[in-house]
Amino acid sequence: MKRSILLVLLAACSRNPHPASVPSGGGNVIAITHVNVIPMTSDTVLGDMTVIVRGERIEAIGRAGRTAVPAGARVIDGRGRYLIPGLVDAHIHLSNRADIDSVVAAVLLAKGVTTAIELGGMGLPGDSARLQLRTAINAGHRPGPTLYIARAQANDSTMTREGGMRRVEQDHAAGYDLMKVYNRLSVEGYRGITLRAHQLGMPVVGHVVRPAGLEATLGSGQRGIVHMEEFLYQYFGFRSSDTLTAQDAKLDTAVVSYFARITAEAGTYVTPTFVTYQAMIAHAEDLDRELARPEVRYIPATLYNAAWIREKNERSLMFAHPRRLHHLRAGLHYQRLLLQAMHREGVPLLVGTDAPVAGAVPGFSVHHELQNLVELGLSPYEALSAGTRNAAAYLRKDDFGTVEAGRRADLLLLSSNPLDDIRNTRAIAGVMARGRWFDEGALAALLARSAR
């Protein structure tokens, strides 16, 4: 998210947050019966199962005929339906403004996203507003995904090693979950951050720190690189905004397999975030077409007017130049080759969208990214892994990402099998978040309240 957008947001007028709308009874027992479970522990479907949820946790899973439904449990008939773990968006941004963030959270949930990794607020004051939203969601006072939050990107070119260590200590003490590093961070600041974060067990994720370079980023223990295009920028000095030079000539395809191999060997997670890169191209090609997409009405008005409309849309303004648009397309082609090579090498992949930056509608973009991954050669199971269990491993959490007893009751009920066709993740019949059940009517109401 660019700074100019943030300043406009700062000046924009405020409006009341949406009223809370979370089903009550977080301590109740719910049984989903006769359902096909895709547990995401292996590429399999378990037919005719019953899943018992007690409070926020999955208590038991078993064959429907042999699993007793506790007395008093609410029963949800899962016949003919498919139960998968709730989806994870590993790359979102919140604003610290309740009117924006409550809508983003509600729309994510309505589209089956039960966990989201927030990579640094949009720079607005009041950092702790995101932590308060996290608390309110966890307590069931607001509808939304479980959030893991980075305070703000570390991007100070003069940061010392001590400064980097202090920054990690402050963020950790304040209750943030991970550190986000950005392009201009100094090498010494990066060393301080990665060292102290390692000591405190905080994941470091983000861009390639340009002064350190790609190889040092991979060697630092940085848990993840967000945006596939990061591989192009630092290494090749690729700049899609350049209107003069032949940028695509810089993109040496002989390097693709090297990138994939060193990333796999480092065990670094990659969040390609193709939807946002594709949106830059789409917004430059035909902004009216893109803004007319029905899901765009779920972008809060303040944000829409600050960053999506033609006069404020940085992407459509910058990439209207044919030379720049040509560079973008060349960059996307290269990134697709890179994704395919990384998949072959076994690089762990994540589904992330950068929502709600221009072009990425919360929730809707997750389903689009899953489809992107399948179109590039992942099986539906591999793509779903990127959108569920891989994210738990990325954060070194063992309480979400699969349908197993003991896990958080974050579940997505689908009317058709996503292993047959990944687009079936959109056939949502219900969402459970921390044991709270949202049926189709509740999800429709969440969306209706969130529309601009």
Ligand SMILES: [Zn+2]
């Ligand atoms: Zn981002």
